[in-house]
Amino acid sequence: MDVSADALASFAVFADHLNFTHAAAELHISQPALHVKIRKLAQALGRPLYHRVGRRLVLTADGEAVARFARAHDERMADFLAEFAGTAPRRPVVLAAGQGAYLYLLGDTIRAALADEPTRLRLINCDHRQMLAAVRNGQAHLGVGVLDVLPDDLTAAELASFPQVLLMPDDHRLARQDAVTLPDLAGASLVVPPQHRPHRALLERALRTTGTPWTVAVEAEGWPLITHFVTLGVGLAIVNGCVPAPPGVVARPVTDLPPVTYHVVHQPSARADPRVAALLERMRAPNNPDATAALAP
Template sequence: MSPDALAAFAVFAEHLNFTRAAERLRISQPALHVKIGKLARELDRPLYHRVGRRLVLTPEGEAVARFARAHDERLAQFLAEFAGAAPRRPVVLAAGQGAYLYLLGDTIRAVLAEEPTRLRLINCDHRQMLAAVRTGQAHLGVSVLDVLPEDLTVAELATFPQMLFVPEGHRLARRRSVGLRDLDGARMVVPPQHRPHRVLLEQALRAAGAGWTVAVEAEGWPLIAQFVALGVGLAVVNGCVPPPAGVAARPVRDLPPITYHLVHQPSAMSDPRITGLAQRILARA
């Protein structure tokens, strides 16, 4: 396989967009199509396919992207050692907003204080995190996972109950805990449609026979919490989220706890830099 084609495919796998990948590589889109098409023919496997308007890597494409990035990292490490310089390759961590805000902050601050170039961060949802780890774009990932991936190594970080955020003057604030039936008729602050938390909450409320309405859709726990503080509605959030002033947090009895997981390739722990960061994340969580 051509090293040039492998490097081009690694960039394409990161963007999954021919226009952006070609711009980053500073080549034309037709030239990038030729490189990736030739690579697929050499391997006799499709490397990506379309799902609607999106491009998605096949499992073979994920494996090629992972190999391409590992090849590039080994080459960079060899050249650094050959030149007598310390390797500058950062460890890449992929996680979502909640993990960065409430779980990983102390670890990131400590690592960057020791060596600012040691760590690179990717902010993404859980699907993007899994894709980043599978393709080698990220060495470690942290997220809430509904289904544990069989092809990756997974470790539990922390588990939290699901909490109802309610203004302190609300009748439910006088309870020690609440049930889903208590939310019948409530106006709720919820994530946008099709977000995993929104889907699971809707299913649970429907199963409990609790009717509710959308007060507002909000992206991210801080904004959801702020809307509750303003009196816009009630919200169900992960238990790691601190309630703002004027808001009470009550556990929801009939919702399952939320667990954050640390994810990596099975072979990743052969790198002492990745192992060190993973151990620090696990210890602080």
């Protein structure tokens, strides 16, 4: 096989963008030149490295493995050059997570990590599918998210678990109860995520199973906006229990919905990197206020 370090480095940049225009611009080469590099790399390896799904480019499993190797190769080279020059390695640990994890779970971990070594942590904000892809292709060392199914090719550990709760004005009739069930919501108008979001699909399936009639008050993306609409009186909302209830709003657990569990995932070999292992331990430490509050009954 004729596989050059330059071809691997170019493919790693392409894997970051999954867009030939953006990747070629970062590499300061033409799109045709990048096409040639990646085509020759795929030919040398004897396997397709990406395919098209609709308008999107997606890495194949082999493409994820090549991207992961290419990034690991770059990291080893950077470590060697730093050691050769007598300086400390400065490459960052990369963490990928979604909005909810950053807002309500990882704040103290990130704050402490940045206070210790402000240049050694980089964050990626993405949904759970993008998070898994980032960990698989080596773009991120660690990922945090709510997973419907635990991946069998990555190491996953429970980080925190929350009940699902109903947010409502403190003068609502259900606010007098300690907990609610889905049938209690019959006829309610709910603030919900857009239809493509996993939480929306879970809610619709659960409400349909219990035969609970309901209507959409408004579709909103992200817990802060959903919560804001509840404060305005637009409707009620079922959210993860990590979302704080603002003044004038109360939260009651929904007893017939399963808890929401956040997992941290990484490559099986990730713990061999002491920087990654240290961040992972900090994230899971019993004295981490975020995790402690999340796991409290």
